[in-house]
Structure formats: C-alpha cells, structure tokens
Amino acid sequence: MPVGTVGSVKAVHPRELKNDIRAEIILGNTYHLYLRPGTDVIRAGGGIQEFNGWKGPMLTDSGGFQVFSLATARKITEEGVTFRSHIDGSKCLFTPENVMDIQRSIGADIIMAFDECPPGTSEYPYALKSLALTERWLKRCIARFRETAPLYGYEQALFPIVQGCVYKELRQRAAENIARLNMDGNAIGGLAVGEPAEKMYEMIEAVNSILPEDKPRYLMGVGTPENILEAIALGVDMFDCVMPTRNGRNGMLFTTEGMINIRNEKWKKDFSPLDPEGICFTDTDYTKAYLRHLVKSDEILGLQICSVHNLAFYMWLVREARKKIEEGVFSVWKTGILKKITNRL
RNA sequence: GGGGAGAUACCAAAGCGGCCAACUGGGGCAGACUGUAACUCUGCUGACUUAUGUCUUCGUAGGUUCGAAUCCUGCUCUCCCCA
Numbered sequence: 001m002p003v004g005t006v007g008s009v010k011a012v013h014p015r016e017l018k019n020d021i022r023a024e025i026i027l028g029n030t031y032h033l034y035l036r037p038g039t040d041v042i043r044a045g046g047g048i049q050e051f052n053g054w055k056g057p058m059l060t061d062s063g064g065f066q067v068f069s070l071a072t073a074r075k076i077t078e079e080g081v082t083f084r085s086h087i088d089g090s091k092c093l094f095t096p097e098n099v100m101d102i103q104r105s106i107g108a109d110i111i112m113a114f115d116e117c118p119p120g121t122s123e124y125p126y127a128l129k130s131l132a133l134t135e136r137w138l139k140r141c142i143a144r145f146r147e148t149a150p151l152y153g154y155e156q157a158l159f160p161i162v163q164g165c166v167y168k169e170l171r172q173r174a175a176e177n178i179a180r181l182n183m184d185g186n187a188i189g190g191l192a193v194g195e196p197a198e199k200m201y202e203m204i205e206a207v208n209s210i211l212p213e214d215k216p217r218y219l220m221g222v223g224t225p226e227n228i229l230e231a232i233a234l235g236v237d238m239f240d241c242v243m244p245t246r247n248g249r250n251g252m253l254f255t256t257e258g259m260i261n262i263r264n265e266k267w268k269k270d271f272s273p274l275d276p277e278g279i280c281f282t283d284t285d286y287t288k289a290y291l292r293h294l295v296k297s298d299e300i301l302g303l304q305i306c307s308v309h310n311l312a313f314y315m316w317l318v319r320e321a322r323k324k325i326e327e328g329v330f331s332v333w334k335t336g337i338l339k340k341i342t343n344r345l
Numbered sequence: 346g347g348g349g350a351g352a353u354a355c356c357a358a359a360g361c362g363g364c365c366a367a368c369u370g371g372g373g374c375a376g377a378c379u380g381u382a383a384c385u386c387u388g389c390u391g392a393c394u395u396a397u398g399u400c401u402u403c404g405u406a407g408g409u410u411c412g413a414a415u416c417c418u419g420c421u422c423u424c425c426c427c428a
Contacts, residue, residue: 065380086382112380161380192379220380227379242381249384250377265373295384296372303384 057109059240062099062141064161065221068117068193076116078133096140100148100158107152112187112220113141115161120194127165131174134163142181157184159218165190166199168206175210185216188236192222201230208235225254225317225341229334232321239318244310249303251295254313258343260288262306267292274305280312317341 067074067081074083080095096114103111115134118127138160145158160178164170178186188207191200204219211217218238219231228239244254251263256277260267267288274291275283282305294302324333 059380061380063380066382069381115380117380187380189380218380223379239380241379243379246378246381246385250386251384252378261375298384300384306384 058107059110060103060106060108060112061220062103062112062114063094064112064115064189065117067094068119076133078136080114080137096137097144100141100144104148104151104156107150108156109154110157110159110185111145113138113158113160115163115189117163117190117193118165120166120191120199122165124165124167127167127170130165131163131170134161135174135177138178142183159183159185159187159216161187161189161220162207162211163190164203166195166203168203171203171206172210175207179211183215185218185238186211187218187220189220191219192227197227197230200227201234204231204234204236225314226338228314228317229321229338232318232325233331233334241314244314245307248306248310251306252310253306254310254341255345256313256316256341258341258345260345262288262292262295262302264292274309275313277316279316280309282309282312 063081067076067083070083070086074081080093080098082091082093084090085092094114099114100111114137116130116137118130122130141158142160150156160181160183162171162174162178164172164174188204188211191203200222208217213235216237217235218240219236221241222228222231222239223241224243228241231239247254251261253260253262253274255275256279257275270288270292271290272288273284274286274288278284286305291302291305294305296302320333320337321330324330
C-alpha cells in the first residue's frame with residue numbers, strides 16, 4: 001500500500017508559511033483540500049476571507065463535472081459542450097480553449113482540464129469513446145494553456161484528469177498517457193459517480209500505480225471521511241468535495257465522536273459542545289442544543305455553523321492523517337478512527 | 346344580558362352522510378446527499394400487527410340512518426360582536 005506517498009511530501013502548517021502565500025482563502029460553498037506543502041483549503045463564492053486562520057492556494061474546476069451533473073440541458077460535441085444558462089436561459093459553449101482562458105482570468109493556482117465525466121454505470125463502448133474525447137480535449141487544453149500566459153504575475157498549474165469509468169485497462173491507459181505529460185500534478189476524475197466504493201478503490205489503486213508519486217494526485221469530488229482515508233491509503237494527496245458543506249446545510253455533522261443529525265430531538269437539551277475535540281471555534285462556542293435550535297428555527301447561522309464545523313472536521317481529519325503517516329502509524333490509526341467517526345450518534 | 350362562531354389525531358388545519366384511520370403543513374422518526382445554481386429530497390408517523398386483516402378514534406351523552414367526523418337533541422367548554 002503506497003501510504004508513504006503522502007508522507008514523502010513535506011507537510012507544513014499554513015501558519016508557518018509567510019511570503020509564499022499569495023492566494024487567500026475564499027470560503028463559500030466549496031473547499032478544497034491539498035496535502036502538499038503549505039496547503040489546506042479552499043475556495044469559491046462569496047468574498048475572500050480566511051478560514052479559521054488558515055490560508056492556502058486556490059483551485060478552480062473546468063466545468064466538466066457540471067456537464068455531467070446538469071445533464072438535462074446540454075449537448076456534447078467534438079468542439080465542446082453547449083448548454084443553457086440556469087440564470088437567464090442563454091446558450092453557452094464551453095470548449096477546452098475558452099475554459100483555459102476563463103481559468104486564466106480567474107487566476108487560480110491550480111486549474112483543471114476540461115473533460116467529460118461519464119456516469120459510473122457507463123458501458124464499455126461509451127467509456128471508451130468518452131475517454132478518447134477527454135484525451136483529445138486534454139491536448140487542446142494543454143496547447144491553449146501553453147500558448148497563453150498567466151494574467152497576474154504568478155504561475156498557474158494545469159492538472160490533467162484521468163478518466164476511464166470503472167474499466168481498469170482504460171484507467172491504466174489514461175494514467176500512462178497523462179503521466180507522460182509531466183504536468184505539475186494529476187487528477188483522477190469520474191469516480192464516486194454511481195459505482196460501488198470497492199470499484200472506486202480498485203480504480204484508484206490501478207491509476208496510482210502509474211501516476212508519479214512525487215506530484216500531487218488529486219481525487220476529484222471525493223468524498224466521505226471513509227473514502228478520503230481509504231484513498232489516502234492508496235496514495236491520493238488531494239481532495240475536494242461538497243459533502244461537508246452540503247451535508248452540513250442539511251443538518252448532518254461529522255464529529256470526532258461520530259455522525260449526528262442535529263435536527264434530532266435527542267439534542268434538544270444536550271448542552272455539550274459540538275465536538276469535544278474542539279477542532280474549531282464552532283465546537284466550543286456553541287452547544288448542540290443551541291445549534292439544533294438555530295437549525296430548527298431556520299436561522300441561517302445554524303447552517304453556517306454546521307458548514308464551518310464540518311470543514312474544520314475535514315481539515316482535522318487530513319491533518320491527523322498527515323501526522324499519522326509521518327509517525328508511521330497510519331494504517332492502525334485509520335482502522336480505529338473510522339470506527340469512531342462513521343458511528344451514528 | 347343580547348347576538349354569532351366553533352370544538353377533528355402531538356400542534357395547526359381540511360373534510361361536512363358511504364370512496365375517512367381521516368387532505369395538507371408543522372412536529373417526531375428514519376434515510377439520502379461525493380470535481381455545489383438551489384438552507385434540498387425521499388419514506389414512515391392511532392393501536393395490534395404487518396395482510397387488499399382486526400380493533401379503537403373526530404368535545405360529551407343520546408338519537409336518526411343499512412351506514413355518521415359529517416344530520417338532530419341535551420350537556421360541557423372556547424372564541425367574537427353588541428350592551
């Protein structure tokens with residue numbers, strides 16, 4: 001098990017970083033986790049701010065996943081994807097080229113290739129065709145990326161994305177092609193989209209045996225705390241996921257003691273802290289009973305607290321993982337901690 | 346004192362002779378949520394039991410009817426208006 005992969009990358013607490021921090025953390029609906037030096041979260045939506053005293057680089061996605069998740073109103077062609085804006089109904093076109101341009105102008109440190117993300121249930125012939133398209137698009141992305149310059153005086157990194165659905169030979173082929181490109185980091189996409197978790201782990205293992213260990217390997221869109229720890233065990237360095245915020249907004253809290261649904265009446269008179277570990281100010285400043293009251297009363301503050309807490313939990317989780325890797329006890333720790341945190345309270 | 350309205354399951358509120366164990370919200374219970382437009386979605390919520398089964402429910406006591414939460418009468422309580 002390539003557990004050593006993450007450990008081989010030097011872990012640095014973001015507070016120890018000074019001049020080399022340039023990107024502010026933008027806390028909104030999305031966050032990103034990055035296990036490489038000096039990196040711990042975050043991005044997107046609603047004003048630049050720090051998150052719980054942390055700072056990190058910014059990452060933007062290409063819109064490839066939206067093509068998958070908003071599947072109703074889109075058309076995929078060789079040129080790119082056309083779809084209707086959910087805002088004003090106007091017709092939009094994403095191409096590998098304009099997606100690179102857009103991400104240049106947003107100025108993220110890490111930008112993603114434009115790919116197609118087929119459903120986890122796709123048959124082989126479609127997966128094959130889809131991967132071929134993704135690979136042609138990747139060439140165009142890289143070409144555009146190389147013929148344009150960053151707009152704000154610092155370099156940006158373009159990560160290609162390994163696709164191939166649940167077909168090992170496709171994943172391996174994709175990984176080999178991408179490894180040869182020698183980009184700054186590499187991503188694994190098209191997982192946790194309907195296939196069984198075991199299949200996902202199988203694919204990660206196959207891909208990570210090919211992608212270079214000395215560059216970040218980014219598993220896109222994953223996942224549950226369990227998924228993340230399993231993926232780390234398989235050598236993944238970097239994640240992003242809506243789960244802490246979306247599930248938080250829906251009243252689900254991840255804590256070091258287990259998962260709780262804060263809406264449940266059992267918390268009505270529970271004045272204990274959200275998380276005894278005290279990972280974040282939310283955990284000690286608010287009680288479960290108060291948070292439940294906020295959520296039940298439709299006070300937006302309740303959902304904010306849930307989101308911030310869950311983000312802090314995810315960061316705690318990967319921080320611990322990093323520490324345990326460095327101490328050489330990751331596997332044992334993983335087994336124990338999973339039992340705790342996946343427990344429903 | 347006079348006139349009027351109403352009492353339905355934990356709460357609110359439909360139903361106004363059979364299709365009602367009773368619409369719909371809320372509450373409660375359970376589940377979902379994985380490269381985020383969206384503080385969202387789904388199921389259950391009388392009892393026994395788990396089946397196109399039985400039993401007990403719509404303030405209370407009677408009555409009419411093959412059949413009543415629904416119609417009639419008495420009683421109890423609540424609310425509104427005028428004095």
